[in-house]
Amino acid sequence: MEDAVQETLWIVYRRIGRLRRAGAFSLWLFQIVHRTCLRLAKQHIGLPDDVSSLENDMQLSKRPESELRIDIAAAIQSLPSHYRQVLILRDVDEMTISEIAQSLELTRETVKARLHRGRALVREYMMR
Numbered sequence: 001m002e003d004a005v006q007e008t009l010w011i012v013y014r015r016i017g018r019l020r021r022a023g024a025f026s027l028w029l030f031q032i033v034h035r036t037c038l039r040l041a042k043q044h045i046g047l048p049d050d051v052s053s054l055e056n057d058m059q060l061s062k063r064p065e066s067e068l069r070i071d072i073a074a075a076i077q078s079l080p081s082h083y084r085q086v087l088i089l090r091d092v093d094e095m096t097i098s099e100i101a102q103s104l105e106l107t108r109e110t111v112k113a114r115l116h117r118g119r120a121l122v123r124e125y126m127m128r
Contacts, residue, residue: 007036023094030119075125083118090115 011032019028076084089095089103101111 004033004036004040007040008033011036023092026091026094071126072122075122078125079118079121083114083121086111086114087118087122 008029012029015032019025076087079087085104086100089100090097095103097108097111097115100106101108104111106114
């Protein structure tokens with residue numbers, strides 16, 4: 001795990017200049033962590049560690065940005081309202097977990113669970 005954290009921080013340091021919008025930081029960071037963990041897991045079990053196979057495994061597409069935005073919006077819109085509300089407050093409005101919990105009168109644990117499940121549902125939708 002320490003390797004993943006160290007590599008992630010190194011990648012963030014090297015690529016922070018490529019980030020176009022500060023509001024996209026959490027999603028961008030999550031993608032870096034996800035890719036790093038996949039790559040390290042592959043190394044650990046002895047699978048080849050080339051970027052093209054990693055991209056194939058993650059089913060990354062080369063869609064135009066406008067099409068990708070439409071797909072993400074549709075994925076978020078397809079969420080049940082309680083997941084969608086938390087996801088938008090966190091990832092679009094950039095509220096903290098505590099702020100969201102206070103605003104919606106929920107526990108921090110409930111907010112975290114809804115955020116995690118909402119993001120998972122968006123990923124599932126995007127992989128179709």
